[in-house]
Amino acid sequence: MSRAQAVRAANALGERWVGQTDPGRGTVLMPAGVWPLLGLLAPAGSTTVQGELAQALGVPVAVAAERARALLGLLRDIPAVRSALGVWSDDRLRLSSEWLASVPADLVGRLTGDAGRDRALLYAWAAEQTDGQIEEMPVEPGPDNLLVLAAALTVRTDWIKPFRDYGAFGEDAADGWGRGVHYLTRATSLLDRAALLETSAGPLTELRVLGCGDISVHLLLGEPEAAPGDVLSAGIGVLSQRVRRTTADRLPVGVAGPGLTIEAVRRYEPEDRLFVSVPKFTVEAGHDLIAHRGLFGLETLASRSETEDRLPGLSDGEPPLFVNSARQKATASFSARGFRAASVTAMGMMGGSAGSTRKPPYLQRFVEVGFTRPFGFLAVHRLSGLVLAAGWVTEPDPGDDPWGAVPDESEEWEEWEESEED
Known part of the structure; x- marks a missing residue:
């Protein structure tokens, strides 16, 4: 039941998100990569943050993390889908053991504070988890970033x-x-x-x-x-x-x-x-979630405060946290043999300063x-x-000379072992 409720809630967020699609250019977005991140953060928020996230998620805060875990579990059970969750924190931040235990992360790593080293670390994770379809982490690491929470989602079907x-x-x-x-x-x-x-x-x-x-x-x-x-x-x-x-x-x-x-x-x-x-066709897009902060329940969570901690349930002490960056990079392609899509959604947090x-x-x-x-x-x-x-x-693949040679469509579509055939 929790999976069905999570699916309805994630689809509802996606329905509101596509309603803000720019008609002038092609795009791709993957709501199933955003909804679990918001759900995992919701219980750790302040009273105001919890209220805003509950409205965006479409479920009460009391069950938000459970529904997020259920949705991540569903994604991992789909044969044509690969999903991963990563958490990286700086030594200056002591993550709450209770919150960390509630997050089904595939990787819990450390940030060094060195932008170059952290960028290489995060970019390598994004590329590995999306089989090279997304080669960059949507958020840019820096010396002030204390936490990065990211979800990678890949869909491949023949x-x-x-x-x-x-x-x-x-x-x-x-x-x-x-x-x-x-x-x-x-x-x-x-x-x-x-x-x-x-x-x-x-x-x-x-x-x-x-x-x-x-x-x-x-x-x-x-x-x-x-x-x-x-x-x-x-x-x-x-x-x-x-x-x-x-x-x-x-x-x-x-x-x-x-x-x-x-x-x-x-x-x-x-x-x-x-x-x-x-x-x-092939389409690619980058989305700034903070630009639509009301849609994603980030009105308060993405605002800086030197005195009020936006996520008091996430860390065991100072400094007060807020979301300074929340983005998704996504790509999708449709060919004669099948469909591919991939996204990486990431949130970076600082301390209070698809005949x-x-x-x-x-x-x-x-x-x-x-x-x-x-x-x-x-x-x-x-x-x-x-x-x-x-x-x-809006811009499908261009046509070649119809009298020319038929292209060899020998794309590297890796064969995934299927558990069933329709």
């Missing part, structure tokens, strides 16, 4: 059925990208992978791409005027069944939704067909979905509904 990659496609006047884009295509008889969502942001087309290790990626296309935050929020709302979802096998013939058309065609095969075209002529016998549905303008995506754990990554694509 598609159960890969896309076809012809290399690239030239610019099409019907596209909204304004340039040649590298498209991936797939055909299937499973029409329910595509659906129309009826939302307050207008109709949205959703395409679900299933990967191994219990991961699915949901692609979301709205009308041209739909705000990215509204599109992504609606996509998360579907997971809690707050948004009506009608699958393509139940939609009427015609233009059924953004980028979604349905035809009745004569075919020689009895199966319906769903044909999709999706741009290959035959015969007529075809079968009249069948032909459903086509094309993502030909900016769209959103969610990486979701299928069994729990936890949103692992959310993002917006």
Whole structure:
């Protein structure tokens, strides 16, 4: 039960976060990498800090740490996910043994106060925990930093059925990208992978791409005027069944939704067909959580005080602490073979100063979905509904010469041993 409650709370934070997405550029964010850190800090906060964090977390402070540990436990149980938690403190800070015992850290280390040495230490940890996808710690160590708390999260899944990659496609006047884009295509008889969502942001087309290790990626296309935050929020709302979802096998013939058309065609095969075209993409982003301090419950926690300790339950004495830096770096990529995403979220604390002529016998549905303008995506754990990554694509991979050689997509997609196949 605690895991289910933690999932709902983390998704709710993610839904509010994506609502502040910048529509002018692509982005990726990973709320499941932020929520546990806030939950672990909440019990150590002052009365004011606890109240603000409880509102941001969506759970009472009394259970915040328990829910954070439950969410971290869930992440560690997902085959396609790797997660890690690290704590580094300066010798000048005596961490509370009670708080430290409540934190399921994979690493508890020491800061030296030497910015160069500490930077090398923290950067190496970030790169190791994300398989090199994130090579820097989001917070910058310095002589005044007494504590760094960081969470690394990596999602890697191969598609159960890969896309076809012809290399690239030239610019099409019907596209909204304004340039040649590298498209991936797939055909299937499973029409329910595509659906129309009826939302307050207008109709949205959703395409679900299933990967191994219990991961699915949901692609979301709205009308041209739909705000990215509204599109992504609606996509998360579907997971809690707050948004009506009608699958393509139940939609009427015609233009059924953004980028979604349905035809009745004569075919020689009895199966319906769903044909999709999706741009290959990679997006990267950095997020300053303190810039949205109200959203993350950091109003008081991120404000300096020489007299009031913002985290009295975290250390056994002086100096009074406050959060001076809270950031996330994230990246996500979508290719013919699968999906990858990674993030490192860190908080730094100082002391008070992601053709035959015969007529075809079968009249069948032909459903086509094309993502030909900016769209959103969610990486979701299928069994729990936890949103692992959310993002917006404005600049997909560029298209090459369609008459040139097909590129060799021999990316280093390490084979993860899967415990099950869908």
